[in-house]
Amino acid sequence: MSFRTPPPSSSGTGKIVIETEATDSNLIDVQCFPLDKFYDKSSNVRFISIDTEGHEPFVLTGSVNTIADHRPFIIVEVSPPLLKKYAKSGNSEIHDFFTGNEYFCYKIGRFTLLPINEECLADGKSHNWVCIPKESTSKIKGLNRELFLRALVPWYLLKTLPNR
Secondary structure, eight states, rough: OOOEOOOOOOOOOOGEESSOOOOTEEEEEEEOGGGTTTTTTOOOOOOEEEOOOOOOOHHHHHHHHHHHOOOOEEEEEOHHHHHHHSOOOHHHHHHHHHHHHHHHEEESSSSSEOOOOOOHHHHHOOOOEEEGGGGGGGGGGHHOOOOOHHHHSOOOTTSSTTTT
16 A cells, blocks of 8 residues: 655644545555454454544454454544545444444543444534444443542542552
């Protein structure tokens, strides 16, 4: 695949490009492999973070076995405009993927996790989601506590709090 390297001032803007111009000097060739190629049942995958600027459906398709075998927590950026542009998809398809694999999806709010509902799916805005396997939903209370604390307490004071 062709990857457009970002300028030094904007490191998060690099991306895979499908159609390229011959004069684009910021392109490098990269090999791409599905995540399933790297992990087998003997691995221990507990967490996956996906922020691929609209290419998330492709990452999920290449991760089906890893997700099924390991049941990791997954954070995914869901951006309807980018999903439409690069994957001809939308946030409902991302949600359907996870619910079809027995995951619950939550929007990461400033202070708490909010269940993904029809209103969130229809708002057209970009959100970060955490997707949790059905069998791990008992951990939501702890995640909400951590999110709340991290929103209010400076990072350098977190380790001084009791019960941490």
